[in-house]
Every structure is written in C-alpha cells, then in structure tokens.
Amino acid sequence: MTEYAPDDGLLVLNDLRKEFGGLTAVDDLSFVVEEGEILGFIGPNGAGKSTTFNCVTGAYAPTSGSVHYHGEDVTGEPAYEMVKRGMARTFQSFKPLDDRTVLRNVALALAPDKLFSLSGLRGETEERARELCERVGLGDRVHQTPDELPHAGLLRLELGRALATDPDLLLVDEPFAGLSSGEVAELSDLLTDLRDEGITLVVVDHNMRGLLSLIDRAIVIQFGAKIAEGTPEEIRNDETVQEAYLGGDDSLGESSSRQAESDGGDEI
Ligand SMILES: Nc1ncnc2c1ncn2[C@@H]1O[C@H](COP(=O)(O)OP(=O)(O)OP(=O)(O)O)[C@@H](O)[C@H]1O
Secondary structure (H helix, E strand, C coil): CCCCCCCCCCEEEEEEEEEECCEEEEEEEEEEECCCCEEEEECCCCCCHHHHHHHHCCCCCCCEEEEEECCEECCCCCHHHHHHCCEEECCCCCCCCCCCCHHHHHHHHHCHHHHCCCCCCCHHHHHHHHHHHHHCCCHHHCCCCHHHCCHHHHHHHHHHHHHCCCCCEEEEECCCCCCCHHHHHHHHHHHHHHHHCCCEEEEEECCCCCCCCCCCEEEEEECCEEEEEECHHHHHCCHHHHHHHHCCCCCCCHHHHHHHHHHCCCCC
C-alpha cells in the first residue's frame, strides 16, 4: 500500500485506524489533502467520515497510524493545538448563542477570553468580527440574533465562527443538508471564494448532491476504508462507488443523479 511522505500534501494520513471496542470505524486509511484544493470526503452513513476527522482534529486519539499537517507529525494532538496550527472545522449540529447577535457569536470565536470581560465589543475585535461577517455574507445581519436567520444563514454563521481562528485548512461537515438548490449554489460560491482566498477545504458529506460540481477531487470511503479516489467524473463513473451507494445499480448517470438532487435523496 502507498505510504505517503509527510510533505506529500498539506494534510497527510497514513494507515489511520480507529477502533471502538470490537468495531473498526476507520480501517488503515491513507490519503492526502493537497494545498489549495477543495476535496470531497464522501461515504455512506456510518462509513467513518466523522471518526476520521475526529482523529485528525484532535477530538479522538487514533488507535494507530499517523497524521501529518504542514509536514509535521501531529498524530494525537489535542483539538486546541490543531486550531493553533491552522485547522478549523464546522459542525453540522452547532449551537450558536441565541441571546447574542451574529456579530457577538463570531467575536466569541475570535476572542473567547475577552468577550466575557468586556461590556461591549470594541476596536479591533469588533472590526475583525465585522469583516468575518461580511466575508461569509452576513454583513447586513450582524445585529440579528441566530434565531432570526434562515438555516443557510446559520451555516454562514458557523463558517464565520470557523474562519475566526484564521485557518489554512477548513473541514466543512455536511454543508448542504437541508438547503434548497439555490442555497446550495450560493454556498458553493462562498466556499469557492474561500478557496480562492487561499484556504484549503475538505467538504465531508454522505451524498454527492451539489458536491460534484464544487470539488476538485474526492476520496470515497466505505466501512472505514478508501474505495475510490479521483475527479468528480471518475467518482461518478466508478463501479465500486455505485455499488456502495446503490447495491450494484449500474444505471447511474447524469439523469439519475439529477433525479437524486431533485428528490433531495441520498444517492450519487
Ligand atoms: N464514539 C463512538 N463509540 C462507538 N462507536 C462509534 C463512535 N463514533 C462512531 N462510532 C461508530 O463508528 C462507525 C463510523 O461512524 P461515523 O460517525 O464516523 O460515520 P460517518 O461516515 O460520519 O456517518 P454519518 O454520515 O452518519 O455521519 C459507525 O459504525 C458508528 O456507529
């Protein structure tokens, strides 16, 4: 099996393994994230996507294997260390503070220690929080509270919170769930803008709705192991991927993927 060198990519995983008792959630998984790309990290429900990234971002210690970031061995480092090193993530089930404005929620991620001691946001902190709100398209909603935002707005807020740590790698967890196709397109534009500004992105999802037109490349996993890797076109046409999703239905093509999209379904 290929052993990647530590500097083969911005993020390099070699034989990453995570066991929970007798269950192997991540099964000797190796792949790289190249600097400047938007990588799709795809797999059916329960494939091990979250566990992989919990091992990478420091929420879990891997059972074995290695993680290199910026060429350095960061295997098993805690979450705050990974944030300091420039890795950020969004969570699918995030909970903003509903009694604080959008601006304050972003500022909280920017300066958690200061927010509680200051009576109001001032100077640099407020300015940076405003910039971040603008950057994620919430410039005209800074004084609203999260419960006034539509779901797509909450996702933008979560992105603003993640960007507050000034990451160079951003892991985005299932961003398109619950969005209309118009909102998927708008969010894709935002993610592409972030990439163009120099942030490398990994977009994690269990379906490919909206994803294949956004990403440069994808890794597909099943039962914790890599089953395919390639361009969106290669992934779409990969028989193993089709089997993993559809139990061997080889009729998958443009039309059925569009059908899945219009159904909001789980398929490719
Ligand atoms: N903390 C845990 N303890 C025990 N088993 C776990 C734990 N976390 C995940 N698992 C198991 O590991 C396997 C992989 O789960 P994981 O959540 O990583 O999959 P996933 O690809 O992210 O799925 P989804 O798309 O549903 O989020 C599953 O069988 C899950 O039940």
